[in-house]
């Protein structure tokens with residue numbers, strides 16, 4: 001599943017090819033995505049210039065004067081830029097064609113992605129409830145500490161709650177808690193104030209490490225037959241159950257928590 005670093009890397013990879021260019025048309029071969037693609041999408045956006053390509057959480061925002069196109073990659077989606085037309089494959093559901101040639105192609109085998117039009121993205125029902133960006137200024141130790149007071153929910157689930165902070169998925173929450181030496185099972189309200197500084201730093205660090213990794217894949221977003229794919233940085237704890245902890249050699253444990261697998265060191269994460 002594409003996580004925030006993949007979405008941000010997609011944005012960085014595509015922006016030089018689409019920002020400042022105009023949309024010729026949008027061909028929707030399969031409108032049955034997570035939400036049906038609006039029939040008037042192409043009509044509304046044809047002729048519009050893409051003024052910016054931004055990201056909010058895991059949404060890509062293509063800004064035009066006629067509205068903002070929100071693209072979400074869902075569980076299995078990817079976007080790439082084609083400078084020459086290529087025959088489309090089975091899961092290439094949407095093509096956004098640019099004036100003067102070139103196209104953005106959306107591939108999504110599981111069809112949990114979305115293509116939506118928003119007149120005012122800041123108040124759109126999907127974006128409005130989102131918490132702060134984990135790499136932004138609002139996400140501080142003080143903020144996270146305040147949101148956690150009185151919460152019985154485990155700290156890992158608290159971190160994965162998009163209303164608290166966006167884009168911290170299962171892998172990154174597990175890795176950040178390992179780095180901060182906090183047990184993922186500890187109730188959020190029972191994590192001491194002093195531990196939130198290291199936790200916030202750890203969240204930022206794991207995401208920045210992934211972005212750095214993604215930087216090496218930028219060219220995959222342009223041309224070629226392959227999919228951009230999802231990158232995986234070297235992980236300290238995720239999917240390492242039974243293997244020795246990188247800090248203390250205790251075997252890593254796996255637990256199911258809120259229907260998601262959690263990996264942690266039972267000795268040095270408290």
Ligand SMILES: [Zn+2]
Nearest residue numbers: 245248265268
């Ligand atoms: Zn350990």
